[in-house]
Amino acid sequence: MTRTDLANAIRVLTMDAVEKAKSGHPGMPMGMADIAEVLWNDFLVHNPANTHWANRDRFILSNGHGSLLQYALLHLTGYDVSMEDLKNFRQWHSKTPGHPEYRDTPGIETTTGPLGQGLANGVGMALAERMLASHFNRPDHEIIHHYTYVFLGDGCLMEGISHEACSLAGVWGLGKLICFYDDNNISIDGHVGDWFADNTPARFEAYGWHVIRHVDGHDPEAIKMAIVDARKQTDKPTLICCKTVIGHGSPNKAGSHDCHGAPLGAEEVCLTRENLGWSAEPFQIPEAVYRAYDARAKGEAAEADWKARFAKYRELYPEEAAELERRLAGTPASDFDAAVAVLIADFRKTAPKIATRVASGQCIQALAPKLPEFIGGSADLTPSNNTRWKEAIDIGPHRLMGNYIHYGVREFGMSAIMNGVALYGGFLPFGGTFLIFSDYSRNAIRMSALMGIRVIYVMTHDSIGLGEDGPTHQPIEQVNSLRLIPNLHVWRPADAVETAIAWESSVKLERTPSLLALSRQNLPALPHTDETVANARRGGYVLKEAANGKAEGILIATGSEVELALAAQAKLAEQGHHVRVVSMPCMNIFAAQDAAYQERVLPSSITKRVAIEAGTTGLWYRYVGLHGAVIGIDHFGASAPAPVLFEKFGFTADNVVAHFQAL
Numbered sequence: 001m002t003r004t005d006l007a008n009a010i011r012v013l014t015m016d017a018v019e020k021a022k023s024g025h026p027g028m029p030m031g032m033a034d035i036a037e038v039l040w041n042d043f044l045v046h047n048p049a050n051t052h053w054a055n056r057d058r059f060i061l062s063n064g065h066g067s068l069l070q071y072a073l074l075h076l077t078g079y080d081v082s083m084e085d086l087k088n089f090r091q092w093h094s095k096t097p098g099h100p101e102y103r104d105t106p107g108i109e110t111t112t113g114p115l116g117q118g119l120a121n122g123v124g125m126a127l128a129e130r131m132l133a134s135h136f137n138r139p140d141h142e143i144i145h146h147y148t149y150v151f152l153g154d155g156c157l158m159e160g161i162s163h164e165a166c167s168l169a170g171v172w173g174l175g176k177l178i179c180f181y182d183d184n185n186i187s188i189d190g191h192v193g194d195w196f197a198d199n200t201p202a203r204f205e206a207y208g209w210h211v212i213r214h215v216d217g218h219d220p221e222a223i224k225m226a227i228v229d230a231r232k233q234t235d236k237p238t239l240i241c242c243k244t245v246i247g248h249g250s251p252n253k254a255g256s257h258d259c260h261g262a263p264l265g266a267e268e269v270c271l272t273r274e275n276l277g278w279s280a281e282p283f284q285i286p287e288a289v290y291r292a293y294d295a296r297a298k299g300e301a302a303e304a305d306w307k308a309r310f311a312k313y314r315e316l317y318p319e320e321a322a323e324l325e326r327r328l329a330g331t332p333a334s335d336f337d338a339a340v341a342v343l344i345a346d347f348r349k350t351a352p353k354i355a356t357r358v359a360s361g362q363c364i365q366a367l368a369p370k371l372p373e374f375i376g377g378s379a380d381l382t383p384s385n386n387t388r389w390k391e392a393i394d395i396g397p398h399r400l401m402g403n404y405i406h407y408g409v410r411e412f413g414m415s416a417i418m419n420g421v422a423l424y425g426g427f428l429p430f431g432g433t434f435l436i437f438s439d440y441s442r443n444a445i446r447m448s449a450l451m452g453i454r455v456i457y458v459m460t461h462d463s464i465g466l467g468e469d470g471p472t473h474q475p476i477e478q479v480n481s482l483r484l485i486p487n488l489h490v491w492r493p494a495d496a497v498e499t500a501i502a503w504e505s506s507v508k509l510e511r512t513p514s515l516l517a518l519s520r521q522n523l524p525a526l527p528h529t530d531e532t533v534a535n536a537r538r539g540g541y542v543l544k545e546a547a548n549g550k551a552e553g554i555l556i557a558t559g560s561e562v563e564l565a566l567a568a569q570a571k572l573a574e575q576g577h578h579v580r581v582v583s584m585p586c587m588n589i590f591a592a593q594d595a596a597y598q599e600r601v602l603p604s605s606i607t608k609r610v611a612i613e614a615g616t617t618g619l620w621y622r623y624v625g626l627h628g629a630v631i632g633i634d635h636f637g638a639s640a641p642a643p644v645l646f647e648k649f650g651f652t653a654d655n656v657v658a659h660f661q662a663l
Helices: 003-021 027-042 064-077 083-087 117-136 154-158 160-172 200-207 220-232 266-276 287-293 296-316 318-329 336-350 356-370 411-424 435-451 478-483 496-508 530-536 561-574 587-591 595-601 618-624 642-648 653-662
Strands: 058-061 148-153 177-183 210-216 238-243 374-378 404-406 428-434 456-460 489-491 514-518 541-544 553-557 579-583 609-612 629-631
Touching (some): 003 083, 003 266, 027 064, 027 148, 027 177, 064 083, 117 148, 117 160, 117 411, 160 411, 336 356, 336 496, 356 374, 428 435, 435 456, 435 514, 478 618, 496 514, 496 530, 530 541, 541 561, 541 595, 553 618, 553 653, 561 579, 561 609, 618 629, 629 653
Parallel strands (some): 058 148, 148 177, 374 404, 374 428, 489 514, 553 579, 553 609
Antiparallel strands (some): 541 579
């Protein structure tokens, strides 16, 4: 049984599964099969029986369209991915979807497919490995020590996120990050020479990476030597440039974009089998191949050895061992709730008139001592986002003992790297930028929600309230468009108390990312009671009931516009109109409440409703009805001081009153 035979097993499983599904991408798995065989059989440390073992190597398929490469490897090495699963490739509720999906398939470390993001996730995982090691390893007790391996293609490197993430990886000197570049000169449109002529090795050397050039991606010995070389590097990430042929083994389609994203066809599959010297029937793998790949015994032995070393570590460092286990489990410390309670009580007592971005900074400052897993950061807006706490230690070149990251102007890279850190475990990452620049981060935010991972996005300057910077910086559609992302909690708090509740919720969620949209301008403290504080956690609540207790209408608002709703309520009361004010800091959470609670807050019998938010209006008709009114902005902003903008665009108590009276 030769190494080529072992690689060919990946090729034929790929061909067969794609052919059966009549859909898929056979070219990349057939081209990278030799690289994968060497890596998985000779170097990768993992245990198929425990996909959550903390000290396993991480493997990421950034060019996720080639998912069958990974599915074939998981099957062959002993994971819970059966031959039936391979036969069900791309079918309803199968373990083998079209792209690798985190949580859907045992052994998948991250969801990939949007090119470049897997690479950025890998940077985050390698960073997390170094940070966790620096926090918990002790002399002669190296309990965190492993590698992150990433497969990537031309498409990943064309995406701008590759620059953002790989530039940072070079700055940080992530020596245990090893990436394999599938240099086959092919993308969907054909040969890439007309649109991708970069000197990729020189580009990565300029980032500060160790680059291994001109590796024959179909020569197992050359691949092995390159990996050995890469693992010798302790202070630089490595890019191994592997020259490969897409669809390797196919007599008529190898080297062509024809095999990138379409089945080879029954006739070509037969010819390829013959060309590879593979005589087994479709979906039949010789026992000798299974024996060669089987990683179960080796994986169990590796984990058992690590457990023995961790037991010794626990004897010597019991507090550190307990803390590591708590952090890997993702549960807040036992005194977290008490810290939140104190924070909210202080805000209620002092009733500060402050911007919610400032309140958020105070929350971080108060909670960070209780959350050593915090990894904060900002995309070059730290003073504006208020994301850094006094005791934070900055992470820098080859200095990864810290807990605060200056990402530079790299919003997309920041968000995807945070996803990698969260997926790795042991950390709770949060990062800041202006809300308008959530558009740069959008796909990574969506991936956080899709994977169900705990990442916190701190987005400040949430409306026209930022003023003179003008329409380029004033978010209009961003909050509502972000609310449309499933499984993302978007908070727009109206005061310091609601901001603290937003942070509490964001920390406690295990499978939902959160985004905090925070004001630049100061906002007054709301008239809270114990009941409103409790109900604010439900996303929407009655902040102030009608004075006579019999509301004829409801004003609903978020963020800075809650103050406006209260002022309008008072004016209406003077005119004999009694209305209820509802604050809705998180529409997503309120929408998930039971019908009875929603009815208590927004009784169906009260149809006169006005919603007020300095953003697009469309989503609010869900709560005001087609005959209600929404005061918002369905056009771009302007450059002027914030008070002028609010007046010119109709955010005044008199305008709210007029809209209510017109109903």
